[in-house]
Amino acid sequence: MTVFVLVGGVFTGSWVWAETARGLTAAGAGALPVALSGLDGPDGGTGPGGEPVDLETHIADVVAAIDAADGREVVLVGHDYGIHPVLGAADRRAERVARIVYLDAGMPRNGVPALAAVPDQSLRERLAEDGGGADVPPPGRDEWQRWGSTAGLSDAALDRLTALAAPQPLGTLLQPLRLTGAVAAVPTTGVLCTGSGTSIDMLQTLVGFGDPALQALTDPRVSFFELGTGHWPMLSRPAELADALLRAAAGEGRRLKPTGAAEPPPHLRPFLLDVPELPRERTGNVDLHLPPGAGGPRPAVVFVHGGPVPAEARPTPRDWPTLTGYARCAALGGVVGVTLDHRLHAVTDYERAAADVRAAVDLVRADARVDADRIALCFFSGGGPLSADWLAAPPEWLRCVAAVYPVLAPLPSWGLTGSRFAPARAVADAGELPLVLVRVGREMPEIAATVEEFLTAAEECGANVEVVDVPNGQHGFETLDHTEESREAVRRTLESVLAHLAAG
Incomplete structure (x- = not known):
């Protein structure tokens, strides 16, 4: 049986996956929403033993979830910031991971902190200046657009997101991701939320421009799905997200054409x-x-x-x-x-x-x-x-x-x-x-x-x-x-x- 290890983005705890997890288990799969240190539970911005939380803390959380899968086929799902601890954990347990799903997430690189993926430039600059300062407070109800598109979220879902959001430990955004390269062997799927302004056709266009950083996306082990919603599909389209994850685990999805194919871009x-x-x-x-x-x-x-x-x-x-x-x-x-x-x-x-x-x-x-x-x-x-x-x-x-x-x-x-x-x-x-x-x-x-x-x-x-x-x-x-x-x-x-x- 496939078990999906679900890792949330900034400010969100394991609660955010509840409806998607139900859809996965109803289809006969396993679902393990990861409780990230400092974002789940009463300890605020501290991890086990009261230590400050950083990216390595969250990588350890995901590694523990992989180890808890008891030999089952593991599909790691990283939403937004969550793709950073997912990649870090997969790099340490590559032989245990069948596929990595990038859920409306960027493409982190070795040595680059998650801060680089924060969409708002002025916010990035301010957080960088804070250095080792206080944890990042969650947005107010009308401020979530600075972190991603709220398209598709009902008023009730937005209220819930705001009420349950937790401060993001600043160290998780500032500590660089360190990879050995082992994760490169793991097949991947991108689930793009078009409400965020990205689509498969857009990626194909960028590949056609010859961007070397994107050529890896044309590997036949890489597939893509689109969801017609904003940045939090687990709240706006949980059933559709569960279906996309199940199909991704089965190796389905669209593939991008490499440059130099039969016809010019x-x-x-x-x-x-x-x-x-x-x-x-x-x-x-x-x-x-x-x-x-x-x-x-x-x-x-x-x-x-x-x-x-x-x-x-x-x-x-x-x-x-x-x-x-x-x-x-x-x-x-x-x-x-x-x-x-x-x-x-x-x-x-x-x-x-x-x-x-x-x-x-x-x-x-x-x-x-x-x-x-x-x-x-x-x-x-x-x-x-x-x-x-x-x-x-x-x-x-x-x-x-x-x-x-x-x-x-x-x-x-x-x-x-x-x-x-x-x-x-x-x-x-x-x-x-x-x-x-x-x-x-x-x-x-x-x-x-x-x-x-x-x-x-x-x-x-x-x-x-x-x-x-x-x-x-x-x-x-x-x-x-x-x-x-x-x-x-x-x-x-x-x-x-x-x-x-x-x-x-």
């Missing part, structure tokens, strides 16, 4: 329009695609790629077919098409990526061949949050902002709550600035929600938004959907942007 497939090459000049991280023929200074469209994109990705985004395709189309329309590489390599990089975009715009406007008073910006996908600065304070020379299948509010797992990179908030200050939004009908639900949030805010403030709908289009439709509907959407988008550049 989606972002490197051909552009949907046959556009001839035109003169291109490269200066630093910026490329200018120049319109044919002579003439005075021309307007320019700066195409801003999405991400995060690994720093090692080759070719870099300014050479991707979608970006060069749009830029060449713009040049054929008589304006300068601009592509660039910015440093959005992780969700923590929006600040420096924004600086890169601003520097590129300054470079373009300073070029004698460009009409500095007629500039448009077009943001793609995860580059969408970079549009917020321009919406919040649009300069006079900015004639249009376009956004193509964009992320228009920070996703819950990004830790950017309250940051300035929130177009859905910034649109209230856009005034009469023309906005062109390309919306695809087959969008990832987590991204589609941000688009609707933006459109609701835009309607409330009377923003000047034109929506170009692609009902059957996917995220990245320019290389995925070579249909007349998609081609017409690209033409209409460019025609609108160029018309705004020509107006006035």
Whole structure:
């Protein structure tokens, strides 16, 4: 019989697994929710013998649970922070563990503390400054979003989470995880909660970008499931979670395709329009695609790629077919098409990526061949949050902002709550600035929600938004959907942007 050893995340004790454990035992499996020292029982932030609790304390708790399984097949489940003691214990008992399940959890690395996975950057910095200070108090009822998406939680479940939450021993977040490498031999399954802003399709896209850190996810021993809920599925979808865990133990789940498979990754497939090459000049991280023929200074469209994109990705985004395709189309329309590489390599990089975009715009406007008073910006996908600065304070020379299948509010797992990179908030200050939004009908639900949030805010403030709908289009439709509907959407988008550049 399989026994599931269930390890909770920050602030939660073994109680959090009650309903999921019932679902597992009803199916004939065993369930051992682990009582983590300092989080279960009356001892507060101390462990056995009154010693301070750190990550090694919790690893020992999980090792003890594995040993208590009495020879049964063990599947370790780590939620959130819980994946750190799970990996530490599996590294010490690899021969006893049949599978590790990452439940809406990151990918911890040897030598890195759990603090690195805390989504809220300002909170991470404050906790790091505390050093060996007091335990971390649990959030208030309205503060759980700083630790993960509360999507799907009923009011009663949120009340229960708040009432039963315990202070997290600070040492569990600050002590680095130490691994020998033995755990690498254990098969794994990721259970992704899409309400947190992550999906299997997103992971496949990141793998396609060539991120070396993600190539291990294409191992056939690695599988994935999705749950349409937020960060606490054991409270919001316990029955569905139990079913996913049972199927994971059976080796089921989706697999990711490795790079170098039979066909190129989606972002490197051909552009949907046959556009001839035109003169291109490269200066630093910026490329200018120049319109044919002579003439005075021309307007320019700066195409801003999405991400995060690994720093090692080759070719870099300014050479991707979608970006060069749009830029060449713009040049054929008589304006300068601009592509660039910015440093959005992780969700923590929006600040420096924004600086890169601003520097590129300054470079373009300073070029004698460009009409500095007629500039448009077009943001793609995860580059969408970079549009917020321009919406919040649009300069006079900015004639249009376009956004193509964009992320228009920070996703819950990004830790950017309250940051300035929130177009859905910034649109209230856009005034009469023309906005062109390309919306695809087959969008990832987590991204589609941000688009609707933006459109609701835009309607409330009377923003000047034109929506170009692609009902059957996917995220990245320019290389995925070579249909007349998609081609017409690209033409209409460019025609609108160029018309705004020509107006006035």
